[in-house]
Amino acid sequence: MTATFMHPRILQLGGGAIDTIGDTLAKTGVRHPLIVTDPEMARLPAFERLTGALDAAGVSYGTFTGVVPDPTTTAVDAGVAAYRDGGHDGMIGFGGGSSLDTAKAIGILLGGGGQMRDWKVPAAPDVEVPPLIAVPTTAGTGSEVTKVTVITDVETDEKMLIMGLSAVPAAAIVDYTLTLGKPFRLTADTGLDSLTHGIEAYVSRKANPHTDTFALSAMRVISANIRRACFHGDDHDAREAMMLGAMHGGMAFANASVCLVHGMSRPIGAFFHVPHGMSNAMLLPEITAFSVEAAPERYATCARTMGVTAPDSDDATACDDLIAALRQLNRDLEVPTPKSYGIDPERYQAVKETMAEQALASGSPGNNPRQPSKAEIMDLYDRVWA
Template sequence: MNSFSFKIPQEIICGVNSIEKLPELLNKQELKKAMVISGPHLNKMGVVKKITDILERAGLTFDSFTQTEANPSVETVDKATKVFVDSGADCIIALGGGSPMDVAKAVGILAKFGGSIGAYEGADKVPGAIVPLIAIPTTAGTGSEVTAFAVITDRSRNYKLTVFSYELIPAYAVLDPTLVMTTPEKTAAACGIDALVHAIEAYLSKAASPFSDAMAEKALELIGNNIRLFVADRTNPEAAANMLYGSMFAGIAFAWARLGNVHAMAHPLGGYFDVPHGVANAILLPTVLEYNALADTGRYQKIYDAIKCGEGWEDFTSQTLVDEIRSLTCALGIPKTLGEVGVTVDKIPAMAVDAMKSGNILVNPRSTTLEQIEALYRLAL
């Protein structure tokens, strides 16, 4: 067994209406003015106002930036950073899915240390603590509220750059199930599969440890038992809470165990074709699982058991899990192939080169070459 270490360097608050504790969290840190970073859809729906109303009732001042987009860009980070600095805010509240949280983390770096976000690409280049950050997820999927990553699209290169540092983990994460109960069905499906992929890849990672395994196994249990129910009816309070908490556990798992080929290959799909991250993961997962089967040490059965809600198996093979994943994504209405979401064969060589730059390739359970990544893209196409 590899040596390992871990820590949970944040406070996580869970429960219905837990967002009402925001003023308490800000006062605890003696913070005076917050900037809420979110997206236009959540702003239009009134979710941003729900947060700012809580701050206003408590007599706290705030500003907001609600222009984050899917696969957020370097330009958006720069714009949000200027708004933050000009506002005089001393902390950030990230509200939304992975995109607002990635932007918030990037702003937290640049507002504190300056420069461009590209200068921090890679591992452990953030020199110290970033601007205080509170993360409030409104989707059950990314787990960004507990992870050490920020992924930003550099459109000049059609490339998704990743910043990895444990300094990026928000000081507080507030998990309020009421905020995910208005998620559109397609978003719930894509985000739910994203969380499932986080748990699976962390569980199969070469860097997995007893700690990350514990988090991944709980995530698999919660997501496997609830993803169908949640997508079918997002207003189901128990399913919503369990998906939100499952996503959080999966995020903690991959924060310490990393991921694998699915995520390494998914990021270029967002960079070149703007494929939603969860959809890219869902399409790639069966193909990568087939490829990784050669390295399976018995964990495929445990994953299958979780997804099948403890029904067990007869004559299990690795293909049994692959077929079940394909059945699940089909039932959730997710496209089956990359071709269905507009990916073209001519970009495969360039995407494969970008995928190989990911540190996730190194911890994928089966060693992978550039040529094999190209072949996997073609199979998924």
């Protein structure tokens, strides 16, 4: 069995790593970067830490603050214009997954041209792009170490999955102190996203021994620390653990792919603007219950790794315990259903078939242990409604 593993050339890890960004830029040959971030992040102390480190290193930079949640083709096009107008030679993606994904997409258009929809799966962008230094400020998407970006096409409302070497950052600076004090909801949603990455990478049909190592680490670390990080936002140990788990989850799914949860989650985010991690969490228990029969040994290992079943439990018991634990975790972290989130039921039913078609078109359900039909996906959307 062979496996291809993609990740950044440079990984700078640990508390205070942001202070080394000048050295990282020098190693990647970037002298005049464009910072890609959102307007709220640009007002926070974490942003001052970044710009202070750049100033101390004597780095000239520009700032693009046009990132939006669930990044859109409109925002990406504006970022491309800002990059060209500023004469930049690289980027710093600074913020959550939306900022990192936007920066990746900007780079793909700069290197490959065309429109963003030209690069969605099954296309694979492997063109030369400007160096990107990814600096996550949430423990969630793992985008800093992945070959993935997700961009919403404003003309079709499709949340497009784009995967290829061009989306892999040149470097990642993973500094958990940038996540200290982040609010409960953001911590929960991003942490549940990371947990989903670990589980789906482990049960994926594309899993291999290399990705299994990172997937199991992500599940183990996140399950042990997510509640503490959510309810005690300044707990350094919990925050550091969650950052490690998010990175390992990203490395796992970027090289083993995600499955049905992510396939069904993206359309919910595109049509109803539900945060990505939250929409994953809405789906995770029910999709797990649907899928366990096709890979009971794998799901049982997930349960044992997460510590939600007895070490000597049989596979069937472990799978039942896993589903129960995921439902309890959603209750503990106050994850809403689509209904309680406030999604209009008539609109949900009206676009349900389109959501199922988009989920299948993304390719992610094809990695799932149990292969779903369009009708089964539509039924699952109904089952998670409330």
